[in-house]
Amino acid sequence: MRRTSICADCHREVLWTVTESGKRLAVDPEPDPAGNAAVYRDGLGAHRSRRPSEDLPLMGYERLHVPHIATCRARRAAPAPARPGTLPPGVSDLAAYRQKARRRS
Numbered sequence: 001m002r003r004t005s006i007c008a009d010c011h012r013e014v015l016w017t018v019t020e021s022g023k024r025l026a027v028d029p030e031p032d033p034a035g036n037a038a039v040y041r042d043g044l045g046a047h048r049s050r051r052p053s054e055d056l057p058l059m060g061y062e063r064l065h066v067p068h069i070a071t072c073r074a075r076r077a078a079p080a081p082a083r084p085g086t087l088p089p090g091v092s093d094l095a096a097y098r099q100k101a102r103r104r105s
Contacts, residue, residue, distance in 0.1 A: 009074035
């Protein structure tokens with residue numbers, strides 16, 4: 001039985017894993033040979049993930065999955081963060097200078 005949930009951003013199914021450093025990583029639930037996360041289940045049934053390397057290649061019990069952040073439609077379509085309205089002291093805004101330089105070229 002897979003423990004999947006729904007991505008809050010794109011509403012697609014994700015599989016939550018725990019990395020070697022103990023952090024949570026959402027991956028797409030279906031294995032993909034183009035993925036870079038080796039996913040396996042430990043003895044207690046928890047999904048674990050790691051990045052395969054030359055020293056420790058993909059093992060027979062692991063399957064490659066793509067991290068969900070790479071395929072999340074909502075994250076890819078998200079606009080760039082807005083620039084702050086006021087700059088901190090000692091920081092110059094070069095936008096006007098850049099516009100003048102573009103007009104000259």
